[in-house]
Amino acid sequence: MQVSSKFAPLEDIDPERARSLLPGLNLQVSKRTFGQIAAAKFNAARGVAAAGSAGEPIGVDEAYFMREAFLSIPLQLAIE
Amino acid sequence: MTAPPAVVISLHGIKTRGVWQKDLAPELALAGYIPYVLDYGNLWALQMLLRGTLDKNVDWLVKEYDRIVADTRCRRPSIIAHSFGTLQVARLLEKYDHVVFDKVILAAGIVPLDYDWPHLLDANRVSWVSSNFGGKDRWPRVAARFVPHAGNSGTAPFRRLHRALHQVAHPHHGHSSYFSQGNFRQNWIPTLQLDKRAVVDRMHVLVGLLAKKVGLPRHRLRCFVLVRDAVSGSLKVGSGLHLGEASRRELDVAIPLDTEGLGAAPALAFNEMREIRQSAEDLKLLAEGFGGNSPLHPDLKWSIAMPIPSGDSFESACGVLVMDGLVELKDSSLANELIDDENVFTGLVQLGSIIDAGTNLPR
Numbered sequence: 549m550q551v552s553s554k555f556a557p558l559e560d561i562d563p564e565r566a567r568s569l570l571p572g573l574n575l576q577v578s579k580r581t582f583g584q585i586a587a588a589k590f591n592a593a594r595g596v597a598a599a600g601s602a603g604e605p606i607g608v609d610e611a612y613f614m615r616e617a618f619l620s621i622p623l624q625l626a627i628e
Numbered sequence: 629m630t631a632p633p634a635v636v637i638s639l640h641g642i643k644t645r646g647v648w649q650k651d652l653a654p655e656l657a658l659a660g661y662i663p664y665v666l667d668y669g670n671l672w673a674l675q676m677l678l679r680g681t682l683d684k685n686v687d688w689l690v691k692e693y694d695r696i697v698a699d700t701r702c703r704r705p706s707i708i709a710h711s712f713g714t715l716q717v718a719r720l721l722e723k724y725d726h727v728v729f730d731k732v733i734l735a736a737g738i739v740p741l742d743y744d745w746p747h748l749l750d751a752n753r754v755s756w757v758s759s760n761f762g763g764k765d766r767w768p769r770v771a772a773r774f775v776p777h778a779g780n781s782g783t784a785p786f787r788r789l790h791r792a793l794h795q796v797a798h799p800h801h802g803h804s805s806y807f808s809q810g811n812f813r814q815n816w817i818p819t820l821q822l823d824k825r826a827v828v829d830r831m832h833v834l835v836g837l838l839a840k841k842v843g844l845p846r847h848r849l850r851c852f853v854l855v856r857d858a859v860s861g862s863l864k865v866g867s868g869l870h871l872g873e874a875s876r877r878e879l880d881v882a883i884p885l886d887t888e889g890l891g892a893a894p895a896l897a898f899n900e901m902r903e904i905r906q907s908a909e910d911l912k913l914l915a916e917g918f919g920g921n922s923p924l925h926p927d928l929k930w931s932i933a934m935p936i937p938s939g940d941s942f943e944s945a946c947g948v949l950v951m952d953g954l955v956e957l958k959d960s961s962l963a964n965e966l967i968d969d970e971n972v973f974t975g976l977v978q979l980g981s982i983i984d985a986g987t988n989l990p991r
Contacts, residue, residue, distance in 0.1 A: 555905065555965075575893060576905040578965045582935050582976075583901060583942040585967050612940045618977040623833045 641711025740779030762801030822986030
């Protein structure tokens with residue numbers, strides 16, 4: 549599988565957790581959490597440049613607004 | 629104006645007045661449903677052999693259905709049926725176009741195996757069908773031979789498949805083995821509570837999106853929604869929440885949230901709120917870890933686990949979406965996080981809302 553800069557070895561995230569895994573295991577772990585990706589989308593929608601590639605999580609009110617916005621988007625069924 | 633109540637109708641089989649319905653009714657009520665226990669009397673086996681019996685009972689059933697819908701304002705009740713009751717439900721849907729159901733749960737059914745559930749599901753006449761059939765149940769086979777219009781759906785799966793038709797084999801079940809409080813609480817009521825149709829519809833879209841993105845045939849991709857098991861707290865594939873070929877054993881694998889090492893990917897995705905990917909080499913190691921008895925699909929080549937966000941903060945998960953493939957990926961189209969894709973992000977947010985709604989109902 550292709551690995552890009554968006555994916556990090558586990559040691560970059562949590563060295564203790566990485567040490568507890570069996571040697572040879574090479575899980576690809578995204579550098580950004582779901583919340584950070586959500587923050588980047590929210591800032592992009594507002595026209596605000598995100599701070600670096602891993603922005604701070606957004607506040608509860610902003611998250612609520614985003615969630616309501618995304619809940620109303622109809623996903624196209626039966627894409628071929 | 630208050631929302632109409634959620635109604636669940638139950639319908640028994642022959643040679644009984646449905647003792648199980650009386651056991652089920654308080655369980656439904658405790659879960660917040662209005663139970664309607666329908667009783668068409670103690671029908672004897674010989675009466676079933678008469679050609680007019682089915683339609684006579686269905687004509688009674690449609691009147692009951694109309695009465696319940698009018699009385700409760702519930703436009704889309706669910707129904708749980710056993711044995712001859714299942715044939716009545718099937719015939720009711722064929723005969724009366726205005727009849728719609730949310731969930732249809734069938735146990736030990738005698739519906740013909742070529743019954744056209746996909747047509748009803750695509751027409752939104754029914755949202756979700758759960759058909760339970762048993763390995764030790766001989767009565768559906770007998771019914772299929774002698775009862776007009778009957779089949780043996782209580783011993784074998786329906787042939788016409790649909791993503792919202794969930795068929796569960798119970799190898800040791802006899803004709804009346806479905807009526808335990810445990811089955812009501814662990815299986816039937818959670819099926820009623822969660823909008824599984826909405827979940828599998830979104831999974832269907834996401835598989836299509838991924839197939840288009842990576843240029844692979846849809847039938848070689850799979851998708852699973854894992855949720856926390858109510859009893860053990862481990863992550864498990866939600867009942868019926870999978871697309872693509874998977875063995876029962878693979879679907880039954882439980883992943884404790886504190887798992888470390890092989891098989892930790894879904895738990896990591898859940899705990900860390902990050903996308904976790906496994907290559908063919910990772911999956912080979914994982915399969916070898918089971919010591920020659922791996923539950924994983926032998927053709928599994930890659931796997932991506934993504935957290936399904938819960939609540940309003942996007943900082944915690946209520947489940948994990950796993951998408952994997954039975955053929956190698958061809959190009960680098962997945963270089964970036966799949967979660968960053970607008971449609972995938974939208975799908976995950978919507979899945980989280982659906983799962984939260986189904987698991988936060990008062991009991």
